[in-house]
Amino acid sequence: MTGMSDIDHGLDGTAGATDxxxxxxxxxxxxxxxxxxxxxxxxxxxxxxxxxxxxxRELPHRTAQIDQIASVLASGLRGDTPSNILIYGxxxxxxxxxxxxxxxxxxxxxxxxxxxxxxxxINCEVTDTxxxxxAQLANRFVADNRRVLQARLGDLETLRDRVEVEGAAALADSxxxxxxxxxxxxxxxxxxxxxxxxxxxxxxxxxxxxxxxxEAVDYRxxxxxxxxxxIDKLVEKSGDDTLYNLSRMNADLDNxxxxxxxxxxxxxxxxxxxxxxxxxxGEEEIVFPPYDATQLxxxxxxxxxxxxxxxxxxxxxxxLCGAFAAREHGDARRALxxxxxxxxxxxxxxxxxxxxxxxxxxxxxxxxxRVTEVVRTLPRQSQLVLYAIVRMDEKxxxxxxxxxxxxxxxHLCEHVSTDALTQRRVTDLIGELDMLGLVNAVVVSxxxxxxxxxxxxxxxxxxxxxxxxxxxxxxxLESVDPFVQQRFDV
DNA sequence: AATCCACAGGAAGCCCGGGAAC
DNA sequence: GTTCCCGGGCTTCCTGTGGATT
Numbered sequence: 385m386t387g388m389s390d391i392d393h394g395l396d397g398t399a400g401a402t403d404x405x406x407x408x409x410x411x412x413x414x415x416x417x418x419x420x421x422x423x424x425x426x427x428x429x430x431x432x433x434x435x436x437x438x439x440x441r442e443l444p445h446r447t448a449q450i451d452q453i454a455s456v457l458a459s460g461l462r463g464d465t466p467s468n469i470l471i472y473g474x475x476x477x478x479x480x481x482x483x484x485x486x487x488x489x490x491x492x493x494x495x496x497x498x499x500x501x502x503x504x505x506i507n508c509e510v511t512d513t514x515x516x517x518x519a520q521l522a523n524r525f526v527a528d529n530r531r532v533l534q535a536r537l538g539d540l541e542t543l544r545d546r547v548e549v550e551g552a553a554a555l556a557d558s559x560x561x562x563x564x565x566x567x568x569x570x571x572x573x574x575x576x577x578x579x580x581x582x583x584x585x586x587x588x589x590x591x592x593x594x595x596x597x598x599e600a601v602d603y604r605x606x607x608x609x610x611x612x613x614x615i616d617k618l619v620e621k622s623g624d625d626t627l628y629n630l631s632r633m634n635a636d637l638d639n640x641x642x643x644x645x646x647x648x649x650x651x652x653x654x655x656x657x658x659x660x661x662x663x664x665x666g667e668e669e670i671v672f673p674p675y676d677a678t679q680l681x682x683x684x685x686x687x688x689x690x691x692x693x694x695x696x697x698x699x700x701x702x703x704l705c706g707a708f709a710a711r712e713h714g715d716a717r718r719a720l721x722x723x724x725x726x727x728x729x730x731x732x733x734x735x736x737x738x739x740x741x742x743x744x745x746x747x748x749x750x751x752x753x754r755v756t757e758v759v760r761t762l763p764r765q766s767q768l769v770l771y772a773i774v775r776m777d778e779k780x781x782x783x784x785x786x787x788x789x790x791x792x793x794x795h796l797c798e799h800v801s802t803d804a805l806t807q808r809r810v811t812d813l814i815g816e817l818d819m820l821g822l823v824n825a826v827v828v829s830x831x832x833x834x835x836x837x838x839x840x841x842x843x844x845x846x847x848x849x850x851x852x853x854x855x856x857x858x859x860x861l862e863s864v865d866p867f868v869q870q871r872f873d874v
Numbered sequence: 875a876a877t878c879c880a881c882a883g884g885a886a887g888c889c890c891g892g893g894a895a896c
Numbered sequence: 897g898t899t900c901c902c903g904g905g906c907t908t909c910c911t912g913t914g915g916a917t918t
Contacts, residue, residue, distance in 0.1 A: 589895095763905095786881065806907055811882065827882070831916030834880025 426693070427731045427738060433691045434724035436717050439481050444686060445679045446482050449670055453486045453645075456668050460490065460607040463499040465634055465641040468665050470615075472651050473672025476715030479647050480613055482672070487611060500606040502528075503645075508618035514626040517618065518593040519583040521610065525600035526580050532604070533580075537573045540566065594629060598636070605639045615646035616653035624657045631664040674714025680706035683716050684723055692727065698739045701726065708747050722746050755844040758820050759851040765805055767856045769793050769813050773823060774849045775866060777841045785836040786811055795866040814839060822848060 432438055443450065453469060460466045473479045487503035494501035504524055511517050544566055546554040552563060560566045583596050601608055610630060612618060618626060633642050646665060654662045675683065684702045705726070709719030725746035730738040762770065772792040776784050790807045797804040805813070814837065818825040824842050829835045841848065853859040 765905095805905095807881085808883085808908080809906060812906095815883095827914095829914035829916090830880080831914070832877090832879060832918090833916075834878085835913060835915085836879095836881050 426736050427696050427727050429693050430691055433687050434720050439484055443478055443482055444682045446478050449672055450482050450486055452670050457490050460501045461494060461497055466643045467667035468644045469668045470666050471647045471670045474674055474713050475649055476717035477672040477674055479672050483611060483647060502606060503609045503611055505611045507613045509614045512617055515590050515593060517626050518597050522583045522593060522597035522600050526582055529600055529603045530580055533573055533577055540570050601640050602637050607641045609643050609645055611645045613647045616648040616650040619653055624661045627661045675716055677706045677710035680709050680719045684719055696737050698737055700740045701738050701743055704740055704743045721750060725749055752847050755847050756851050759848050760855045766813050767852060768796055769810055770817055771852050771858050772796055773839060784839045792866040796861055799861055799864045
């Protein structure tokens, strides 16, 4: 259990980070600092259930997937090795929630059965190297073993004390024949305990960590499901060695069985895997399709019933949240964010009901947050390129071309004494800005006048400009006129 | 039909920082 | 500590290209 709480902590950490931001937003918005903490306002009954970290007990429209996962894992309850599972689906389709739900059920059922089943959850976005994955797993089972061992040791020690008082008769109801055996058993457990070392966060050779994990898992009989969330991140960052090692383990384990449950946003990620890993990992593949608008509404309805006070939601609020989120690839997380933000906005302006306007406002705000965040964290050079485009846009130029952007950009670089990148590189940066949705860039051919990209700022241009000036500190370039006559003298 | 513009975007290689291995 | 290796950012050099113009 201690191991699990460690792991959970990682999760809370990430959720906490986003929470911090939203509370900051609210306090700067001039609203009560403690509203969030008190948890109950005229609008909300319990806001927590709208947060991404909350795992509901019921997952609408996912019974098929849940049954599928459960039927695969069920073999673990019989002491067999469950097939490895690979779960696919876009963000906010309930992959992790379903997998966790089934895992909890599995562990709960196993408690009453003969074979212990345990699920080790690892978020590969955070734990993204082979070393860290193995170390985290090893430590979880080391802690687990120690606890079991400690309990057994405690029992034996009280037994020994009883033997001291009552004599050898006290051994009658144990499986130990005599005092020597008892002493030997205690010694053995102590030796085991001393041998079980925690794996440090860094420093050991990777194969030693692997051995530590191996020994810890095999210490007693059990079926272990290693749940690797965002497994594509792990493969992307550190290759498929981890998966290869894990999938091969069963051949050498004596007491325990290990199977892998991988969760991925990316349908294509198995292309990078070793064929052997690919076939072993993909024994069972389960796809989570995006939710459609009505399914999203059901989810929202279920949560809203708990989250909001009776009757504060206007009729059209939930359908609208569902529709907005369905447009974003059926992302339930997004739908819940929308609903929560809409509620917060209603609470902020003191209204007692959440209306359609609040939802639209929330949609705006979330989009704005995204743009702000993206622009703020852009590399310096990309910010300069983007700023060049902003300036040209503000000058009223339409159909901006790569060459023009480059000219302005070069000029801006001089004023911030930065070395300008080559045009080749800037084309790539413009491509990246396009991917991020900050600009729209289309390749057009102007016949005799060449082939270029036509670039324009996308929707949130005012937000983009504001962030560049305020956060990125480009306001100092405001006085610079980057539109010099270029290269007519050459 | 040929030409030619103003780039797009691929290929190869350099440089540098960070992490693993020795 | 140093050496090696790797990946990412970047440059240099290059070939390819759609369509107005000749």
